[in-house]
Amino acid sequence: MNPQSTEHSFYARDSVHQLAPLTWPGAKPLALALVVSAEYYDLYPAPHAFTPPNVPGGFGRGPYPDFRAFSIREYGNRVGVFRVMNIIEKAGLKATLAADAHVATTRSEVVTTAMALGWDIAGHGVSVTEVxxxxxxxxxxxxxxxxxxxxxxxxAGSKICGWHGAEYGESTRTPSLLAEQGISYLLDWPHDERVVPMATPNGTILSLPMSADLDDVMAHWHRKISMQRWCRSVLDAVQRLCQEGVNGGRLLILNLHPWLIGQPYRSSHLEQLLQQLCSRDDIWFTTTDRMAAHAAPPSPLQRSPLETADMTLR
Known part of the structure; x- marks a missing residue:
């Protein structure tokens, strides 16, 4: 792929009407999964690290050490993540923990607790300050x-199947290098409401598009949407996707950040939202690993997707 190009060759330009319908288990019109992103904020980012100037949790780029931003993320790994885990478990659901390397090495209890709950574990970069x-x-x-x-x-002692880049960050090489690493799906491309196979020189990797618009950081931190409005937005999205999903399964993946939605006044709204969602009988509540396994093509696609206009999911 040419990094100077405005296009790419990972997948064909299929509209929602062109791919063969994907059927979820039980013929459910919608598959819904939760991703809990556990992130570490470096007090002193590495000299070569790229940190976005508006990385959430801080108040803009300031002199280091930035204890404010560090402490907000620390709250998520000390308190918020366990509150969110309890809420999800109380709802009878499983989730995917997207954890960065610094969380795994310095806050390993977060990862081992998720594993004990039977959650999926996905890669999430080195730290939120190294993108x-x-x-x-x-x-x-x-x-x-x-x-x-x-x-x-x-x-984990087992294969890591999924990837969510820190701050959704990727280069033009990332999908191919992830496939080289044995990663089977990524979550960084909010480009569809279906699973999209992406062809790379190292084989196929699946794109499971997370809803960036409903990402709690995007909604609450950046856009200042109230929790009540966010919950209503999720329910409205679910209603629409379930209606349209009868003609081919749709997906909704919600990205939750424990430092934000794990706060006491926000977490109660998450609990109520999950109760309302679980009262529906037209949703396949799953995890991203299981979603990818169900949607995986029967064999790897090696050709460029631009040369494979009839590429379909089975």
Whole structure:
């Protein structure tokens, strides 16, 4: 892929009407999964690290050490994540923990608790203050992925299937390098409401689009939407997707950040939302690993998707 191009060759330009319908288990029109993003904020980011100037949790770029931003993320890993875990478990659901390498090495209890609950574990970069971008060389990015995934693999003792980049960050090489690492799906492309196969030189990787619009940080921190309005928005989205999903399964993946939605006054709204969602009988409540496993094509797609206009999911 040419990094100077305004296009890419990961998938064909299929509209919602062109891919063969995907049927979820039980013929449910909607598959819904929760991702809980556990993130570490470096007091002193590495000299080569790219940190977005508006990374949530702080008040803009300031002198280091930035104890305010560090402490807000620390709250998520000390308090908020366990509150969110309890709420999700109380609802009878499982989730995916997207954990970065620093959480795995310095707050391993977060990862081991999720594993004990039977949750999926996905890679989430090195830290929230070190984001992938085109500024990395291929060698540097490959090293970044190694540093991100190795601590999780050592803790989990099993294959890590999924990836959610810190701050959704990717380069033009990331899907291919993730496939090289044995990652089967990524969550960083909010480009659809279905599973989209992405062809790379290292084989197919699936895109499971998370709803960036309903991401709690995007909704509450950046756009200042109230919890009541956010809950209503999720319910409205579910209603619409269930209606349209009868003609081909849709998905909704909600990204939750414990430092934000794990706050006492926000978490009660999450609890009420999950109760309302679980009262429906037209949703397949699943995890991202299981969603990807169900949607995986029967065989890897090696050709460029632009040459495979009839690419379909079975």
């Amino acid at each position: 992938i971008g085109e500024h990395l060389t291929e060698v540097q990015e490959r090293d970044y992925l190694d540093r991100s995934l190795t601590p999780l693999r050592q803790l």
